[in-house]
Amino acid sequence: MAILVNRDTRVLVQGITGREGNFHTKAMLDYGTKVVAGVTPGKGGSEVHGLPVYDLVSEAVSDNSINTSIIFVPPRNAADSLYEAVDAGIKLVVVITEGIPLHEELKAIEYARSKEVIVIGPNCPGIISPSLSKVGIMPAMVFKQGSVAVISRSGTLTYEVAYHISTKGPGISTALGIGGDPIIGLTFKDVLQMLQKDDQTKGVALIGEIGGSMEEEAAAFIGRGEFNKPVVAYIAGRTAPPEKKMGHAGAIVSMGSGSAQDKILAFKGAGVPVAETPMDVAALLKEKV
Amino acid sequence: MRLYEYEGKIMFRAAGIDIPSFMMIKGEEEIGKIIPGVSFPAVLKAQVLTGGRGKSGGVKVVKDQAEALATARQLMGLRIKGETVDSLMVSEYIDITREMYLSITVDRSKRSYLILASPTGGIDIESLVKDNPEKVSRIYINPGEIMADYAKRKVAKALMLSGNEASLLFDLLNRMFNDVMQKYQADLVEINPLALTKDGRLIAVDSKVTIDDNVQPFIIGQLERLLGRNPSENADERFKYVQLDGNIGVIGNGAGLTMATMDLLKSLGGSPADFLDIGGGADKEVVNEAFKRILERDDIKTIFVNILGGITRCDEVAGGLIAALSAVKDVKLVVRLSGTNEEEGRKMLKDAGIATYGDMLEAARAAVSLTRES
Numbered sequence: 001m002a003i004l005v006n007r008d009t010r011v012l013v014q015g016i017t018g019r020e021g022n023f024h025t026k027a028m029l030d031y032g033t034k035v036v037a038g039v040t041p042g043k044g045g046s047e048v049h050g051l052p053v054y055d056l057v058s059e060a061v062s063d064n065s066i067n068t069s070i071i072f073v074p075p076r077n078a079a080d081s082l083y084e085a086v087d088a089g090i091k092l093v094v095v096i097t098e099g100i101p102l103h104e105e106l107k108a109i110e111y112a113r114s115k116e117v118i119v120i121g122p123n124c125p126g127i128i129s130p131s132l133s134k135v136g137i138m139p140a141m142v143f144k145q146g147s148v149a150v151i152s153r154s155g156t157l158t159y160e161v162a163y164h165i166s167t168k169g170p171g172i173s174t175a176l177g178i179g180g181d182p183i184i185g186l187t188f189k190d191v192l193q194m195l196q197k198d199d200q201t202k203g204v205a206l207i208g209e210i211g212g213s214m215e216e217e218a219a220a221f222i223g224r225g226e227f228n229k230p231v232v233a234y235i236a237g238r239t240a241p242p243e244k245k246m247g248h249a250g251a252i253v254s255m256g257s258g259s260a261q262d263k264i265l266a267f268k269g270a271g272v273p274v275a276e277t278p279m280d281v282a283a284l285l286k287e288k289v
Numbered sequence: 290m291r292l293y294e295y296e297g298k299i300m301f302r303a304a305g306i307d308i309p310s311f312m313m314i315k316g317e318e319e320i321g322k323i324i325p326g327v328s329f330p331a332v333l334k335a336q337v338l339t340g341g342r343g344k345s346g347g348v349k350v351v352k353d354q355a356e357a358l359a360t361a362r363q364l365m366g367l368r369i370k371g372e373t374v375d376s377l378m379v380s381e382y383i384d385i386t387r388e389m390y391l392s393i394t395v396d397r398s399k400r401s402y403l404i405l406a407s408p409t410g411g412i413d414i415e416s417l418v419k420d421n422p423e424k425v426s427r428i429y430i431n432p433g434e435i436m437a438d439y440a441k442r443k444v445a446k447a448l449m450l451s452g453n454e455a456s457l458l459f460d461l462l463n464r465m466f467n468d469v470m471q472k473y474q475a476d477l478v479e480i481n482p483l484a485l486t487k488d489g490r491l492i493a494v495d496s497k498v499t500i501d502d503n504v505q506p507f508i509i510g511q512l513e514r515l516l517g518r519n520p521s522e523n524a525d526e527r528f529k530y531v532q533l534d535g536n537i538g539v540i541g542n543g544a545g546l547t548m549a550t551m552d553l554l555k556s557l558g559g560s561p562a563d564f565l566d567i568g569g570g571a572d573k574e575v576v577n578e579a580f581k582r583i584l585e586r587d588d589i590k591t592i593f594v595n596i597l598g599g600i601t602r603c604d605e606v607a608g609g610l611i612a613a614l615s616a617v618k619d620v621k622l623v624v625r626l627s628g629t630n631e632e633e634g635r636k637m638l639k640d641a642g643i644a645t646y647g648d649m650l651e652a653a654r655a656a657v658s659l660t661r662e663s
Binding site: 125154182209213238277 | 395397398400401402431432433471474476501503504505506531533541542543544545546548549551552553555556561564569570597598599600627628629649650
């Protein structure tokens with residue numbers, strides 16, 4: 001049945017009149033996603049691709065049945081849009097916007113989580129359950145329905161891996177880009193918890209990259225036996241030079257995690273095979289699923 | 290955006306944080322300014338953005354004016370980890386009883402502000418962190434909440450401060466958190482060392498402040514008024530570039546894919562010369578600029594362009610490639626193009642005499658073998 005988005009997903013587009021919002025609303029409609037309305041402050045009463053546009057999320061929500069929002073609003077106003085979606089009672093929000101100020105992002109995501117709202121992103125390609133619903137900006141042609149979930153911090157790398165799983169492997173149940181920002185709503189571990197309960201998903205491709213400790217946390221979760229479907233990992237950035245920006249504080253916070261080597265060791269320690277290249281992920285999964 | 294020590298201290302001073310008095314010498318011609326008004330001994334500190342300055346000889350104590358002038362001439366123009374010193378701080382010498390470490394940053398995986406505190410600090414913090422990371426205390430502050438008194442008491446305990454010294458610390462923490470970190474949207478405010486003096490003062494002897502790259506424009510305006518420069522000036526390049534030491538120039542879209550491209554070249558026996566991410570939705574202009582940036586170096590043998598278009602349109606990329614072609618003389622070009630509008634993009638390149646690949650692995654193999662032949 002896939003996770004988070006399916007045939008019952010009814011989408012609001014925040015920032016629908018902007019260049020990206022407009023373009024991807026069309027692409028989502030073409031895919032068959034039930035996009036029902038849009039919001040742009042000051043543009044209420046107009047239409048985009050035949051959909052009604054409102055000034056406020058609360059107006060859109062009272063006129064239409066909506067359970068999911070996707071935000072294309074520019075970085076300056078994106079945190080405000082997230083607050084607005086949360087306060088209007090929407091329970092799943094996908095934030096595509098890249099470049100939201102860190103302190104605003106931190107507070108807005110914490111607020112959403114305190115209201116039990118699931119936030120995907122920010123700075124992510126969104127989520128797709130192939131043949132059911134696409135709430136995001138990914139090129140749909142590389143995602144074919146099947147039994148493997150793809151979770152990734154990187155957009156284009158998701159497409160690369162998904163292409164191989166779709167053409168040479170078991171296909172995809174749900175693919176989700178969790179986002180490339182320092183502060184994001186859903187972590188790898190959060191998504192694994194959801195996938196554990198999903199019947200359609202028989203295996204997982206986990207695409208990580210250097211920095212932070214989310215991959216290590218996911219590896220520990222798997223290592224404790226809390227996730228028992230086959231997982232194959234890939235980590236980008238083996239050849240990247242170490243990041244020195246954050247002074248001593250960065251070194252202390254990231255102690256013992258963050259490098260490609262740290263992450264690869266963590267996964268291998270948890271019994272998770274780590275692919276050498278993005279192309280190998282599909283082949284490794286094929287053996288197990 | 291990283292700030293220089295003196296800029297962090299200007300910020301500290303504006304926030305009411307106790308710092309040593311200082312004057313700045315900007316450029317060779319200002320060295321003569323170290324005259325009246327400065328009491329000796331004093332400390333000369335090279336202003337660079339990289340860490341490890343003390344260990345590279347960038348900080349010197351001078352006992353009189355003659356030594357100050359001679360040392361200043363030595364330090365000016367010094368290279369510290371690739372950075373040339375062009376300004377010096379002449380700082381009041383502080384008689385220190387104990388050096389501590391104190392910083393506030395953001396812990397991304399805990400989605401929280403984080404205070405790091407250690408009762409010993411200074412240039413030895415690095416080895417402390419390496420050998421005994423548990424000796425650095427971590428105190429979390431929930432975003433959206435105030436810094437509670439109990440959290441400050443935890444920090445005081447971690448720094449082994451009590452009584453009047455603890456009161457001074459509480460005041461310092463408020464100012465660091467509210468009047469520096471929040472006000473200027475810093476992602477790091479670090480004081481190392483934080484000095485305890487004989488007369489019971491707490492002084493920020495050094496400062497390291499970095500500002501979030503994505504701050505709202507009004508913050509940039511405030512910074513510009515306070516510091517007299519716009520610290521984001523170098524940050525508005527339209528692509529991300531990191532130089533590496535190989536000979537295959539890499540251009541990709543998306544950080545993950547670009548890093549994966551570097552890794553793949555390396556595993557096939559090639560050697561990437563850079564990380565260059567044109568990001569999502571790049572137009573012709575960006576692609577053209579990216580080529581120019583890579584070709585600034587004369588040791589590049591091949592350029593490998595790896596594009597998997599989502600928001601990025603392959604025909605836009607192809608247009609940029611064709612525009613950049615005249616600059617590519619003795620350099621070989623390998624292009625992988627797939628995704629949005631790939632047919633159009635490939636046809637444009639074919640017409641311009643450039644072969645393209647649809648598969649990343651095949652393209653990477655070609656890039657490595659072409660580089661070997663040349």
